[in-house]
């Protein structure tokens with residue numbers, strides 16, 4: 246957003262884009278929503294879009310595309326091998342990230358699959374600032390384990406630390422010392438750390454990680470899926486970076502890592518993914534798996550139309566107005582919720598607005614899935630679909646015990662350039678109402694529980710008839726309003 250001063254003195258994020266194509270939304274009545282969420286087993290992943298008003302489940306693959314992206318899709322060169330589209334994408338990646346070799350993949354987790362199959366073996370330890378669900382699952386599937394070496398403040402819900410996604414350098418050094426570099430196939434840094442509230446890492450932290458990796462002879466892998474938000478935070482929060490352009494910061498970040506992979510459902514605002522590196526040996530090893538798992542080397546499971554859109558989307562990510570939009574809307578929403586005393590993760594991060602479900606529903610035990618219950622309750626009273634990011638998103642231990650998540654969050658994602666200010670005001674209003682009525686919200690229990698990534702399609706039941714009571718209170722307060 247450009248700095249525009251309002252006469253009223255109020256500060257609002259001002260959109261630097263306008264709507265050219267729109268999609269109609271429906272806000273179905275609360276009785277219908279009660280049926281829909283029950284049918285979905287209280288799992289917002291299982292709701293049908295026709296029953297959802299504001300889809301804040303994720304930003305993945307649902308960021309609004311620009312006119313430039315849509316028009317680029319028309320020039321896609323549709324061929325199995327040697328497509329011009331691929332060479333355009335490869336050359337954009339070489340230009341922005343200064344990486345010579347590029348391997349396409351159909352989405353972020355496909356890159357993780359390839360990286361883990363090549364590098365992770367039984368007994369491997371992969372240090373990282375924080376795990377992402379699919380990353381951890383692939384590491385574990387290949388017999389390795391994740392070691393999270395986040396800074397102490399990473400898990401403090403409210404904090405002033407501008408870079409809660411930083412890695413603890415001393416802990417990284419101690420881990421390498423303790424296990425030996427041989428056990429560590431690579432160090433993974435996640436930009437815009439997804440599961441702890443979209444919190445960024447600093448450029449300085451990355452320089453320090455690079456130094457440690459160089460000393461130990463370790464590869465540094467950057468998960469750049471949420472790089473756009475992280476770029477914004479480095480530019481606006483980090484000492485000495487305000488004068489740098491987004492392009493310069495991008496280049497510095499990519500020069501610090503050996504391998505960079507990304508979900509283009511997020512970075513580049515289309516649908517796809519890829520891995521890039523300057524290390525030929527690494528490239529050759531990874532390359533083996535692309536035709537086997539994804540598709541030929543010049544499309545990797547992606548549609549060429551999406552590839553064209555990604556190429557343009559990556560270039561557009563160098564525009565400050567573009568990378569600002571999500572974080573500034575999130576910041577606005579967090580500020581408004583704080584005024585109403587709703588417990589939220591601070592400082593405001595990227596990706597979405599994160600509500601602290603443990604503090605919102607302190608009367609629930611963590612094994613009653615407070616974040617899942619809050620996601621279900623919020624859908625019920627607003628038609629807003631959020632995502633559980635807490636204990637439900639974890640996997641049980643081998644002995645069947647719950648893995649209690651570090652943080653119990655409800656994530657309300659802010660896909661880029663999708664929502665308007667009145668959508669945000671509506672969301673704040675309904676969340677604040679729910680907070681006033683939080684005592685009515687009860688817990689959930691699994692009735693169908695998949696073993697892996699259970700949050701995607703597991704089904705849950707309410708532990709009491711709390712939803713009926715919540716609906717009754719809603720009708721009392723809002724009457725006929727949906």
Ligand SMILES: Cc1ncc(COP(=O)(O)O)c(C=O)c1O
Pocket residue numbers: 305352353354355377379380435439468470471508509510517518
């Ligand atoms: C940090 C991070 N890494 C990896 C992934 C996986 O990407 P995809 O959903 O494209 O498979 C995601 C998706 O949300 C992510 O946020």
